[in-house]
Amino acid sequence: MNAQTTSSRSLAASPHGVRDFAQACADAVPLTVSVFVYGMAYGALAHSANHLSVWRTLSLSCFLFAGASQFTVLSLLQQSAPLFVIVSSVFLLNARQILYGLTLGPHLRDLSWRQLVPLAHGLTDESYSVTITAAYRRPLTVAYFAGAGASVFVPWQVSTLLGYALGGFIHHPETFGLDFAYIGAFIGLLVAQWYSPRRFVAGLLSLLVAAAASRFGGTTSAVICGAVTAFLCGFTAPAADAGSVAASASPTPKHRKEGS
Amino acid sequence: MSTSTFVWLVVLVSIATYATRFPSLVLSRRVRVTPRLQQGLQFVPIGVFAAMVAPSVAQHALPGHTDIAFLVAVCVAFAVAFWTKNPLWPMLAGTVTAALLRLL
Numbered sequence: 001m002n003a004q005t006t007s008s009r010s011l012a013a014s015p016h017g018v019r020d021f022a023q024a025c026a027d028a029v030p031l032t033v034s035v036f037v038y039g040m041a042y043g044a045l046a047h048s049a050n051h052l053s054v055w056r057t058l059s060l061s062c063f064l065f066a067g068a069s070q071f072t073v074l075s076l077l078q079q080s081a082p083l084f085v086i087v088s089s090v091f092l093l094n095a096r097q098i099l100y101g102l103t104l105g106p107h108l109r110d111l112s113w114r115q116l117v118p119l120a121h122g123l124t125d126e127s128y129s130v131t132i133t134a135a136y137r138r139p140l141t142v143a144y145f146a147g148a149g150a151s152v153f154v155p156w157q158v159s160t161l162l163g164y165a166l167g168g169f170i171h172h173p174e175t176f177g178l179d180f181a182y183i184g185a186f187i188g189l190l191v192a193q194w195y196s197p198r199r200f201v202a203g204l205l206s207l208l209v210a211a212a213a214s215r216f217g218g219t220t221s222a223v224i225c226g227a228v229t230a231f232l233c234g235f236t237a238p239a240a241d242a243g244s245v246a247a248s249a250s251p252t253p254k255h256r257k258e259g260s
Numbered sequence: 261m262s263t264s265t266f267v268w269l270v271v272l273v274s275i276a277t278y279a280t281r282f283p284s285l286v287l288s289r290r291v292r293v294t295p296r297l298q299q300g301l302q303f304v305p306i307g308v309f310a311a312m313v314a315p316s317v318a319q320h321a322l323p324g325h326t327d328i329a330f331l332v333a334v335c336v337a338f339a340v341a342f343w344t345k346n347p348l349w350p351m352l353a354g355t356v357t358a359a360l361l362r363l364l
Contacts, residue, residue, distance in 0.1 A: 037348055056266055063274040068305070073273060075312060077261070083269060091276040093308045098284040098293075099301055105288025113286050120282035177358030180333045183316055184354035187337040188347030190309035202303050206310035214315030226311030227304050234303025235296055 017143040024130060024147025031126040032151050035067070036159040041185070042070050043163025048170035049178050050074050054161070061160040065121065065153065068189055069093050075182045076219065085220045092227045100128040107135040108145065115142055122149020202233035329361035 025032075039061070046057040052074075060070050069090045076086045100123055108116070119142070127148040134144055170176060194200045210226035261269075293301075317334050320327040337354030344350070 034346075034348070041348065041351065056270075059270050060273075063270055064277055066277050068309075069273065069277060072308070072312060073269070083265070083272065086269060087272045087276050089308060090273045091280065092304055094277045094280040095301055095304050097277075097280040099298055101281060101284025101286075102288040102293055105285045108285065116282065116285050120285050121278065123281040123285070177329075177333065177355040177360075177362065180330060180337075180358040181351055181355045183313055183334065184337045184351035185347060186309050186312040187334065187354065188341045188350035190306065190313060191338065191341035191350070192345055192347050193306045193309065199303070199306060202306050203310055206307040207314040210307070210311040211314035211318040214311075214318065219311075219315065222311040222315045223308060226307035226314070228307065230303040230305075230307025230310070231300040233306075235300035237299055237303075239295060239299070 016141065020141045020143035021147035021150075024134070024144045025151045027134060028126065028130045028148055028151035031130065032155050035126060035152050036155045038067055039156045039159030040163030040166065041181075042067065042074075043160040043165075044167035044170070045071070045163075045178070045181055046074055046160075047164045047167030049181065050077060054164055057164050058157065058160055061157055064090070065156065066090070066094055066124065067156075071182060071185055075186075078182075079219055081219045085223065089223045092223065097123060097128075100125075100132075104128065104132060104135070104140075104145075107132075107140045110139075111142055111145075119145055119149060122146065122153055124149075124152050126152045198233065198237050202230045205233060206230045329358050332361060333358040 042061070043057060046052045046060075047054075060073060064070055064073070072089055072093060073086055076089060081089075101120070104123070111119070122145070127145075130148045130151075131140065131145055134140065134148075170178065190203055194203055206226045206229045209229045210222040213225035214222035317331070319325065320330040320334075333354040336357045337350035340353040341347070341350040
């Protein structure tokens with residue numbers, strides 16, 4: 001929504017606004033499809049497994065607007081985790097977006113910080129992939145960045161609502177194996193991250209450490225110890241192995257599923 | 261969870277997330293992050309996802325609490341995840357596996 005408001009302002013300012021906005025939407029189509037399916041899964045789970053109201057479900061999609069984080073919130077709510085655990089988990093999970101901002105920022109020097117206030121909300125794995133790819137081809141415009149953000153934001157809201165409606169037909173989640181759905185989703189997200197041997201090792205180590213840590217300090221220590229383990233694996237990796245920012249800039253869809 | 265607690269939750273997680281989006285976009289004209297730190301940050305999601313998976317799996321594997329349907333679903337989900345490299349299919353395949361095994 002924010003992204004759209006800004007784009008309409010920039011459309012008036014730039015002669016190529018409409019074209020750039022449409023180009024971004026076209027570039028994002030494959031990602032939009034996967035965002036839509038994933039959003040439906042979120043909406044359905046929030047309704048059937050967490051019994052959240054439609055407003056609570058949608059408010060997370062609208063204001064948090066980060067797929068993996070929203071699944072994490074649902075999962076932690078179910079475990080009755082304390083508020084600070086939920087908030088710090090979400091921050092840790094999204095810390096990678098700091099990187100996205102750092103790599104995209106230099107391409108957006110022409111924009112004022114006021115323009116970036118709403119546009120920043122549209123920064124996701126998907127919109128980053130699309131935008132950074134375009135940035136290597138030609139100068140970035142406000143309209144393009146806004147288009148990339150909107151082509152994730154809008155389907156995410158719509159699919160959340162659609163999934164929520166479908167989730168209403170499911171009354172006993174356990175019989176449908178839905179208590180497993182979160183774990184399944186996170187297994188998928190985890191394995192999608194394993195695109196180098198180093199990342200695979202980091203994943204196995206984190207699994208072991210998190211399992212052990214949860215025996216002593218529950219969810220809190222599992223998240224912190226897991227994140228620290230993975231961070232150290234990346235921090236100590238030789239440069240070629242871990243994937244530099246240049247490597248992360250190439251938008252291979254299977255690498256870009258960790259959030260929305 | 262009460263409405264006010266939930267509103268606090270939404271406000272705080274949204275601020276925490278926006279804090280990863282906006283400041284870095286604006287400050288990136290001046291600040292440079294070392295490649296080493298970048299690598300570390302890029303690995304963090306692996307650890308968080310692992311922390312979402314491992315404790316629950318360990319719990320379902322404990323003697324006395326063993327849930328075979330759940331554990332088989334975990335194996336199926338890992339296999340499908342390796343095969344498809346897409347987060348959605350393992351969720352669906354694992355969920356269907358757990359449901360079918362419980363129906364038996």
